[in-house]
Amino acid sequence: MTVDTLRLTAEAAAGLLDRGEVSAAELHDAYLAAIGERDGELHAYLRTLDEPNGEGVPIAFKDVVSTRGVETTAGSKILAGFEPVFDATVATRCYEHGLSLLGKTNMDEFAMGSSTENSAYGASHNPWDPSRVPGGSSGGSAAAVAGGLAPWALGSDTGGSIKQPAALCGIVGLRPTYGTVSRSGIVAFASSLDQVGPLTKTVRDCALLYRIIAGRDPCDSTTVELPAPVELPEGTDLEGLRVGVPRQLNEAEGIEPGVKAAVDAAIQLCEQLGASVGECELPLSVEYGMPCYYLIAPAEASSNLARYDGVRYGYRAPVEGGLTELYERTRHDGFGDEPKRRIMLGTYALSAGYYDAFYGQAQKVRTIIGQEFRAVLQDFDVLVSPTSPTVAFPLGARTANPLAMYLSDLLAIPPNMAGLPGLSIPCGLAEGLPVGLQLIGPQFSENLLFRVGHALEQAIGFDSVPERLR
């Protein structure tokens, strides 16, 4: 049978396999054919596997997920040629459920970026308009799913790296509650923020994949058991739901009018589906979320990236001198500009004399952000906002100015600082490009986010196949 990879959901693919209408090998080949056709333009993948390694639905992993014997670079030259000797727990869980690895997707180096332009292996392109970025850092995963090059994919999100590319590519992305998905075997960026999560075509696929990867892992002491099993959303109404519209997240400077219009329409839809909608305030979280994030994440990164020293794995610079020179030259040659900037920023924020004023203060701001969200979530079940202030921007538009790039995650960052889950679903188009709606709930409220996301998805009827590929 002919498989339309642009439209096939993972749930439908599982149905085809169950009924014997297609084999895992045929499915794998169908995606490889699509990749052969379109990935020259999109560059979603860093590498693909010739043969399926399971009997189930194919999946793509962001190249931050360690895969035994399959090169894993995290988008960095410093890890070129690195072949992990074990699988990340999330990979193992996928394989135990029969999922079959299609390949590893492109990303900003060490997940630091919002466009994939920081990849050492070249940028990915947005399937809706290849002159534009797919978002990042999980841009390869988002482009693969939106472009019909994978039915679903794993990404990772530290400061918006799943939600933002999902929004820019017109697909569904979940940043799970911190601690629900194992980080064992994930190339570390900022450990108190990093979470792995699904990028999918539908909210139901998102719930299915989250069900597979979530749960406590003895290899990651920051993981916990889920308080309740993951439910597949069915309903189409929002009766009794209290939807909060945080003013600062919806009126922030830089939100494009087309983005605002699409999100406002989705908020009206919530009311039509039976929800009550009210405005609320997050006075400090949005204003101080970004500065807080850009101290804490680089500080943790500067520590995590200390391991790339040219000794145990990865790139080693050819040097004549001693050990210190080896470290310094290896890191100079191996890291791209963005990791260098963050290592420097983080090292500065942690260094003697500056620790209290920068890192220590940022940790206190983090407490305030958590308190603000908890207070608002007493009055509302879910909060809504745009996921990204803008639609996908042209390649190169923000590369010269790091601060402009950082603003891409202005709205995605605040809930992340509080450890809250966030679901981005497509809610319409602005100037022909997808707009993402961010749904934020309390910790461990994924089932609620899936229910709300599913109901809205049905009502919105967004076609996730890019117009130019229909």
Added chain:
Amino acid sequence: MEITREQVQHVARLARLELSDEELERMREQLSAILEAVGKVAELDLVDVEPTAHPLDLVNVLADDVPRPSLPREEALANAPDPEDGFFGVPAV
């Protein structure tokens, strides 16, 4: 917030990161701009606020004390750039 070349050099040394003269100057300019933006956190009076290191309320997570095999030596060395006699090779310290 302007930082000096000497400060950038000091931080680069702490981070074991070589920077060329040109990179040092660019880093100085960019770090100054970023620190100006993130320095905003200093506006808040948070003397009595407890810091948050981690978003979950977890304390002292202990693993069962059960021995299990460690990574075999050849696997641990499989990605080493310069393994030598079963060890990680490095230049003389």
